[in-house]
Amino acid sequence: xxxxxxxxxxxxxxxxxxxxxxxxxxxxxxxxxxxxxxxxxxxxxxxxxxxxxxxxxxxxxxxxxxxxxxxxxxxxxxxxxxxxxxxxxxxxxxxxxxxxxxxxxxxxxxxxxxxxxxxxxxxxxxxxxxxxxxxxxxxxxxxxxxxxxxxxxxxxxxxxxxxxxxxxxxxxxxxxxxxxxxxxxxxxxxxxxxxxxxxxxxxxxxxxxxxxxxxxxxxxxxxxxxx
DNA sequence: CTCCAGGACAAGC
DNA sequence: GCTTGTCATGGA
Numbered sequence: 001x002x003x004x005x006x007x008x009x010x011x012x013x014x015x016x017x018x019x020x021x022x023x024x025x026x027x028x029x030x031x032x033x034x035x036x037x038x039x040x041x042x043x044x045x046x047x048x049x050x051x052x053x054x055x056x057x058x059x060x061x062x063x064x065x066x067x068x069x070x071x072x073x074x075x076x077x078x079x080x081x082x083x084x085x086x087x088x089x090x091x092x093x094x095x096x097x098x099x100x101x102x103x104x105x106x107x108x109x110x111x112x113x114x115x116x117x118x119x120x121x122x123x124x125x126x127x128x129x130x131x132x133x134x135x136x137x138x139x140x141x142x143x144x145x146x147x148x149x150x151x152x153x154x155x156x157x158x159x160x161x162x163x164x165x166x167x168x169x170x171x172x173x174x175x176x177x178x179x180x181x182x183x184x185x186x187x188x189x190x191x192x193x194x195x196x197x198x199x200x201x202x203x204x205x206x207x208x209x210x211x212x213x214x215x216x217x218x219x220x221x222x223x224x225x226x227x
Numbered sequence: 228c229t230c231c232a233g234g235a236c237a238a239g240c
Numbered sequence: 241g242c243t244t245g246t247c248a249t250g251g252a
Contacts, residue, residue: 041234047249048233080249084235125235145233161242191233 001156003173011155012182015189019196022188025135027052030103032059034096037131038089038123039079050078061097065090088123095121103136111139126163134183142170142178143187147194 001007027033032052039048054075058064064072073086099117100106106114114137118129126144133139144166153159160166171178 037233040232042232043234043248044232044250046232046251050250078249080232081234081247082249084247088235123235127234131233143233147233187233194233 001158003157003169005174005177008170008173009177012186012189015193016185019189019192021185022192024184024188025131029059030136031061033136034092034103034132035059035064035089037128037135038092039076039085041081041085041125041128043080047079051076054078061093064093065097084123088121091123092121107137109137111141114139115141126167130167131187134180134187138180140178140180140183142167142174142183144170145187145191147190148187151190151194 025033025036027036035055036048036052039051052059054077055064058067058072058075067075069086069090072089073082076082076085076089079085095117096103096106109117111133115129115133118124118132119126124132130141130143133141134143144163149159149166160169174182
């Protein structure tokens with residue numbers, strides 16, 4: 001199916017009409033968003049919330065940097081991958097404070113420059129970078145996650161395997177409709193829709209393009225072990 | 228007990 | 241370039 005701004009906006013309006021605006025990201029401060037974006041990598045949000053609660057008195061760059069990696073990893077234990085994430089959180093926070101005076105200052109950077117800079121950091125991949133760009137730095141980029149791939153595949157779109165190719169496709173189709181507000185709500189609505197769907201029918205529908213869908217490929221690998 | 232969640236990375240091909 | 245193993249917890 002051809003991807004146009006009309007079809008994308010139609011999907012967007014349908015989701016918005018059904019669920020209403022989500023007003024993401026769920027966090028009290030912008031720094032908490034950034035921490036949450038790293039902690040939620042391949043992890044249930046409820047586990048991230050436990051970690052954020054433990055971190056509550058350290059949710060500020062310098063307070064976080066005052067912790068040793070060992071202490072930090074112990075605090076974020078509930079969010080899983082705690083050794084990796086402690087290391088990555090410190091690397092990221094160090095980068096943030098050393099590169100910019102404040103988050104407000106970081107917002108002044110050009111989108112592509114900031115994105116490229118984020119992607120040089122160990123532990124910040126394309127999805128995490130784009131979440132940070134939209135929700136914290138207020139930049140218009142289309143965030144792609146496993147849910148986005150699955151939903152668009154099942155709607156009959158040709159979903160490129162590469163993150164960049166898929167993102168380009170979506171952003172090009174949206175053209176001048178691409179805005180921070182749309183990127184913010186669209187991603188939040190996709191996540192809400194996916195979670196809602198999973199409650200009803202967890203992983204039951206066959207994907208029409210399972211050869212190209214990253215999610216289904218992952219599932220298929222697991223199944224094929226028993227063949 | 229098994230399976231999975233809003234990924235990312237490095238080693239191996 | 242693409243594929244695979246790894247990282248780890250808590251809840252269903």
